[in-house]
């Protein structure tokens with residue numbers, strides 16, 4: 001049973017919003033585009049796991065995608081995929097790198113298009129997650145749950161190689177998506193006895209969902225983009241530019257004439273991703289480039305965001321989840 005679904009990572013949404021609103025000649029554009037392609041490929045790699053995840057045991061098993069849990073006040077650990085039951089848990093870490101991947105004890109080497117790069121060993125990464133989650137569960141219910149973990153290489157065209165001194169470990173831990181069920185099965189079979197009550201399982205589930213803290217990365221700082229570099233306006237999906245204007249109670253594209261009553265929602269999503277999570281009537285009009293205070297009040301009011309402050313200083317609290325329901 002899926003307890004937390006996979007959603008498009010915020011980083012992908014922010015990078016895409018940035019490309020919609022950066023000047024075509026901005027020096028950061030090509031790097032941002034490259035990063036967006038890499039992140040999207042990783043996300044599609046994770047989506048390709050779904051077929052195999054559906055083959056994991058369902059009864060009495062909870063599946064969580066993309067958890068980010070606190071270790072201390074400002075340190076977190078992240079899990080791509082967690083399978084939890086009253087007998088054990090298993091963590092799966094997805095890697096979507098291209099080219100030839102050589103797994104060594106200290107690192108992973110990627111050779112792609114004639115270049116070799118070094119990355120942290122993902123087996124150590126996933127074992128760290130396993131260690132932290134074991135502690136997390138033990139701290140709350142005082143029982144150490146048996147656990148296992150795997151690195152799943154999702155890019156079908158990549159070539160996996162092991163350093164001969166490390167093969168005995170890596171060969172067991174690094175798998176292809178199609179081996180998820182087979183590799184996990186032995187662990188399930190050896191851990192059949194329930195160790196925690198159903199109430200404790202529900203408690204852990206609630207806690208995982210409550211403490212999950214998705215990261216909102218500071219992309220503007222990372223790519224040295226100033227807020228003044230972000231163009232305002234309302235985007236036309238058809239022309240791929242900020243060419244929509246407010247006219248007769250709707251948004252109309254100056255270039256192709258397409259009308260869209262709800263085009264302000266996408267602009268608000270971009271505002272949330274690139275500027276901030278609260279907005280005033282004035283900020284709304286400035287970002288969407290129109291003048292009517294009463295129309296802005298109507299549009300903001302119709303989306304049902306909570307607000308505080310009196311009319312002039314009223315601040316609406318935007319939520320991505322709500323905005324995406326409107327779009």
Ligand SMILES: [Zn+2]
Nearest residue numbers: 236239253256
């Ligand atoms: Zn258009």
